[in-house]
Amino acid sequence: xxxxxxxxxxxxxxxxxxxxxxxxxxxxxxxxxxxxxxxxxxxxxxxxxxxxxxxxxxxxxxxxxxxxxxxxxxxxxxxxxxxxxxxxxxxxxxxxxxxxxxxxxxxxxxxxxxxxxxxxxxxxxxxxxxxxxxxxxxxxxxxxxxxxxxxxxxxxxxxxxxxxxxxxxxxxxxxxxxxxxxxxxxxxxxxxxxxxxxxxxxxxxxxxxxxxxxxxxxxxxxxxxxxxxxxxxxxxxxxxxxxxxxxxxxxxxxxxxxxxxxxxxxxxxxxxxxxxxxxxxxxxxxxxxxxxxxxxxxxxxxxxxxxxxxxxxxxxxxxxxxxxxxxxxxxxxxxxxxxxxxxxxxxxxxxxxxxxxxxxxxxxxxxxxxxxxxxxxxxxxxxxxxxxxxxxxxxxxxxxxxxxxxxxxxxxxxxxxxxxxxxxxxxxxxxxxxxxxxxxxxxxxxxxxxxxxxxxxxxxxxxxxxxxxxxxxxxxxx
Amino acid sequence: xxxxxxxxxxxxxxxxxxxxxxxxxxxxxxxxxxxxxxxxxxxxxxxxxxxxxxxxxxxxxxxxxxxxxxxxxxxxxxxxxxxxxxxxxxxxxxxxxxxxxxxxxxxxxxxxxxxxxxxxxxxxxxxxxxxxxxxxxxxxxxxxxxxxxxxxxxxxxxxxxxxxxxxxxxxxxxxxxxxxxxxxxxxxxxxxxxxxxxxxxxxxxxxxxxxxxxxxxxxxxxxxxxxxxxxxxxxxxxxxxxxxxxxxxxxxxxxxxxxxxxxxxxxxxxxxxxxxxxxxxxxxxxxxxxxxxxxxxxxxxxxxxxxxxxxxxxxxxxxxxxxxxxxxxxxxxxxxxxxxxxxxxxxxxxxxxxxxxxxxxxxxxxxxxxxxxxxxxxxxxxxxxxxxxxxxxxxxxxxxxxxxxxxxxxxxxxxxxxxxxxxxxxxxxxxxxxxxxxxxxxxxxxxxxxxxxxxxxxxxxxxxxxxxxxxxxxxxxx
Numbered sequence: 001x002x003x004x005x006x007x008x009x010x011x012x013x014x015x016x017x018x019x020x021x022x023x024x025x026x027x028x029x030x031x032x033x034x035x036x037x038x039x040x041x042x043x044x045x046x047x048x049x050x051x052x053x054x055x056x057x058x059x060x061x062x063x064x065x066x067x068x069x070x071x072x073x074x075x076x077x078x079x080x081x082x083x084x085x086x087x088x089x090x091x092x093x094x095x096x097x098x099x100x101x102x103x104x105x106x107x108x109x110x111x112x113x114x115x116x117x118x119x120x121x122x123x124x125x126x127x128x129x130x131x132x133x134x135x136x137x138x139x140x141x142x143x144x145x146x147x148x149x150x151x152x153x154x155x156x157x158x159x160x161x162x163x164x165x166x167x168x169x170x171x172x173x174x175x176x177x178x179x180x181x182x183x184x185x186x187x188x189x190x191x192x193x194x195x196x197x198x199x200x201x202x203x204x205x206x207x208x209x210x211x212x213x214x215x216x217x218x219x220x221x222x223x224x225x226x227x228x229x230x231x232x233x234x235x236x237x238x239x240x241x242x243x244x245x246x247x248x249x250x251x252x253x254x255x256x257x258x259x260x261x262x263x264x265x266x267x268x269x270x271x272x273x274x275x276x277x278x279x280x281x282x283x284x285x286x287x288x289x290x291x292x293x294x295x296x297x298x299x300x301x302x303x304x305x306x307x308x309x310x311x312x313x314x315x316x317x318x319x320x321x322x323x324x325x326x327x328x329x330x331x332x333x334x335x336x337x338x339x340x341x342x343x344x345x346x347x348x349x350x351x352x353x354x355x356x357x358x359x360x361x362x363x364x365x366x367x368x369x370x371x372x373x374x375x376x377x378x379x380x381x382x383x384x385x386x387x388x389x390x391x392x393x394x395x396x397x398x399x400x401x402x403x404x405x406x407x408x409x410x411x412x413x414x415x416x417x418x419x420x421x422x423x424x425x426x427x428x429x430x431x432x433x434x435x436x437x438x439x440x441x442x443x444x445x446x447x448x449x450x451x452x453x454x455x456x457x458x459x460x461x462x463x464x465x466x467x468x469x470x471x472x473x474x475x476x477x478x
Numbered sequence: 479x480x481x482x483x484x485x486x487x488x489x490x491x492x493x494x495x496x497x498x499x500x501x502x503x504x505x506x507x508x509x510x511x512x513x514x515x516x517x518x519x520x521x522x523x524x525x526x527x528x529x530x531x532x533x534x535x536x537x538x539x540x541x542x543x544x545x546x547x548x549x550x551x552x553x554x555x556x557x558x559x560x561x562x563x564x565x566x567x568x569x570x571x572x573x574x575x576x577x578x579x580x581x582x583x584x585x586x587x588x589x590x591x592x593x594x595x596x597x598x599x600x601x602x603x604x605x606x607x608x609x610x611x612x613x614x615x616x617x618x619x620x621x622x623x624x625x626x627x628x629x630x631x632x633x634x635x636x637x638x639x640x641x642x643x644x645x646x647x648x649x650x651x652x653x654x655x656x657x658x659x660x661x662x663x664x665x666x667x668x669x670x671x672x673x674x675x676x677x678x679x680x681x682x683x684x685x686x687x688x689x690x691x692x693x694x695x696x697x698x699x700x701x702x703x704x705x706x707x708x709x710x711x712x713x714x715x716x717x718x719x720x721x722x723x724x725x726x727x728x729x730x731x732x733x734x735x736x737x738x739x740x741x742x743x744x745x746x747x748x749x750x751x752x753x754x755x756x757x758x759x760x761x762x763x764x765x766x767x768x769x770x771x772x773x774x775x776x777x778x779x780x781x782x783x784x785x786x787x788x789x790x791x792x793x794x795x796x797x798x799x800x801x802x803x804x805x806x807x808x809x810x811x812x813x814x815x816x817x818x819x820x821x822x823x824x825x826x827x828x829x830x831x832x833x834x835x836x837x838x839x840x841x842x843x844x845x846x847x848x849x850x851x852x853x854x855x856x857x858x859x860x861x862x863x864x865x866x867x868x869x870x871x872x873x874x875x876x877x878x879x880x881x882x883x884x885x886x887x888x889x890x891x892x893x894x895x896x897x898x899x900x901x902x903x904x905x906x907x908x909x910x911x912x913x914x915x916x917x918x919x920x921x922x923x924x925x926x927x928x929x930x931x932x933x934x935x936x937x938x939x940x941x942x943x944x945x946x947x948x949x950x951x952x953x954x955x956x
Binding site for chain 1: 506631644645646647648649650651652655656658659697699723725726727728729730731733734735737738739762763764765789790793794795796797798799800801802803804805806807808812813814815836837838840842845872874875878879908909910911913914917932933934935
């Protein structure tokens with residue numbers, strides 16, 4: 001991507017003004033949702049409703065056509081029936097807008113000749129009009145730093161350094177929701193849909209160059225140019241982690257992708273091979289995508305393969321730790337023995353009975369004495385055989401065993417521990433009978449930049465992604 | 479297991495009276511926790527505190543020794559230092575109790591000669607005294623129907639038909655917590671620890687015969703008698719599903735298991751082969767165990783392999799459905815094309831544009847019109863190619879797009895749909911920004927006996943377990 005194209009795309013994510021075409025006083029229309037969403041999110045630019053009847057909508061003056069808007073219009077959101085789209089594009093050309101996002105569906109994803117032809121005509125109009133198209137069949141762009149929210153439902157994530165590009169609008173929306181809930185902070189989000197003009201690859205190349213983006217996630221159903229993706233990955237993955245979720249890896253999945261976004265199949269073997277060779281990271285579902293992005297957002301590279309798993313902050317944690325050890329080994333990680341001096345120190349701190357003073361480490365023998373647990377964590381993390389630390393905190397046990405003040409003192413032990421640790425620290429915080437307390441704890445840990453996972457297994461899987469990526473970056477000799 | 483042994487174990491789960499030894503006015507002691515837990519759960523039998531100083535504890539008269547208690551004592555919970563255990567067992571023999579549960583740890587799991595010898599002496603005392611031992615190093619039994627809660631933290635699940643036996647107390651506690659949160663209803667729960675007298679196999683044989691138990695879950699780290707387990711599985715799995723989580727399947731996991739419960743390793747290959755041959759179900763972690771038990775609790779057998787995945791109750795659901803289709807195929811399920819008449823009916827209902835009217839089915843074109851969605855669900859489920867239905871409901875989208883009343887009307891559509899369906903119906907209800915609404919919805923669905931999963935993938939995996947078990951039950955010709 002050349003400098004000019006990069007700057008064009010960058011400007012689309014930072015529009016000074018947005019017009020929404022297809023807004024009405026009918027609150028149940030998608031266009032009205034978009035307008036309302038921009039207002040609710042307090043979008044930092046100007047917002048203009050466009051409605052053929054004019055008048056006032058949600059307290060704003062509505063214009064009959066985009067060309068009627070007095071100031072400059074950088075970005076237009078179009079939510080009209082597909083047969084009206086070409087007329088709107090003429091209007092956008094007349095105004096001299098830079099980018100048009102088409103929420104409208106019913107084009108190449110249907111696969112019939114008429115729909116394909118209509119999509120082709122839209123691209124022609126864009127070329128002639130000197131603007132670019134995003135979509136159709138997409139929910140568009142988001143840039144949290146300027147309160148530019150995602151889609152008609154106007155999800156507004158925290159601003160940060162994770163970029164996400166998705167062929168599916170619903171999946172972009174879901175990842176954003178999960179990100180809001182779990183503390184993923186986004187630089188840019190894009191749902192590019194059919195990508196008839198600006199494609200998924202254009203957006204990926206943009207995110208690869210974007211200095212505001214440190215890690216990239218991507219949901220793809222098809223790729224129009226495998227060679228270009230390969231080149232992009234080769235160039236980018238050694239600088240920025242790129243995490244892929246590929247829809248349509250199986251026959252029926254590919255058939256579903258075809259009717260969803262009109263994407264043709266490509267084999268699972270090919271994808272896996274290309275990503276392995278180029279350092280791209282392949283995940284299997286939305287949850288694993290969020291887990292990986294959370295790790296890449298917060299944790300330092302490189303990450304070695306040797307874990308310690310600590311449980312028993314309140315009550316025992318033996319069974320889960322044994323099971324998580326099995327999982328970690330199967331993911332290519334190690335849960336090595338502690339060095340002899342570590343074992344001696346732990347025995348001196350916690351005593352030999354009732355705890356697992358090996359690795360995984362069950363600290364329940366400390367009976368939730370948090371200064372003692374803080375010292376045990378320091379001892380375990382200082383072990384020369386250990387590269388990364390997973391701590392399980394079970395809210396239900398903590399809340400049952402301790403007064404509330406002590407529960408949060410225990411969480412602060414984890415935060416202090418993380419602050420002084422050079423080694424990566426993650427916390428497994430399983431679903432709780434008191435989700436309110438669990439969310440409060442998760443937010444507290446997120447604020448301290450500790451990635452939080454809903455199970456030991458998912459924490460281990462996220463570390464495994466970081467570790468494999470670290471190995472790739474360091475090269476075969478690393 | 480003979481009738482007499484079955485009846486003995488059954489009586490342990492239904493004690494008329496429980497004495498807790500090791501109770502004091504110090505509220506931070508495990509024994510006191512047990513006593514408090516029995517009171518809080520409103521255990522339906524009698525509860526007696528035992529403390530060498532007598533007096534009154536939590537409003538109850540404390541007895542210096544078990545033998546001093548005036549009425550009969552069926553079950554004794556022992557939480558004293560290990561060097562005091564033998565004396566307590568003499569006291570239990572004098573009283574003529576039937577079962578003694580040893581919360582105490584520090585025996586064979588430590589692996590040293592002294593600890594092994596002490597455990598042997600306890601068993602001898604039990605034989606001589608005519609009572610049985612549960613543990614040591616365990617949190618004991620639970621029977622929700624009589625408000626007999628689990629462990630010192632006194633988790634009390636809903637009463638139902640799922641039995642669970644665990645070598646790990648913490649894992650038994652966690653599964654119970656998860657069960658309470660997710661609507662798993664338990665007949666009996668047991669943490670059997672080192673199993674020095676009554677072993678895990680004894681409890682499994684009991685649950686296999688127990689008419690109150692319809693499905694069995696089990697966490698094991700080691701098996702003292704592989705042949706006996708094999709026989710039990712062969713005898714039971716064709717009548718009741720038995721779901722296993724095996725800790726220590728890898729070298730380091732086995733090492734951790736050894737220091738946790740003193741269990742020797744057995745290979746992953748052996749386990750997998752034995753379970754496959756006998757119809758046992760192997761899961762990889764606590765979450766998958768809960769997912770499978772929830773399915774076996776609520777869903778009818780047999781379950782075929784052909785799924786439909788429905789998304790888009792509010793907003794689109796295309797990307798997640800494509801990804802879940804891939805997952806389902808990789809699990810050995812099918813997501814087949816709908817029959818032509820189904821496609822015609824769906825097109826007539828929802829129109830061709832913007833929705834996936836194939837399978838997976840995206841009903842977002844109904845724009846959350848719930849009578850229309852109800853009809854689309856009926857059409858999809860009536861398809862002769864479909865054996866089971868997974869519906870994704872995304873609370874964040876529903877709450878954003880609909881007034882609250884309409885959100886719950888939509889959930890009621892799912893409940894009505896399930897009520898009239900002979901085919902299994904499950905709901906994927908991902909974590910939400912509003913966990914309070916999500917939990918409310920989950921409870922509503924649970925009350926209607928709909929299993930609820932936190933992701934499409936986990937829903938598909940649960941159905942895959944049901945399907946494989948169904949195939950086993952029907953035999954190779956089925």
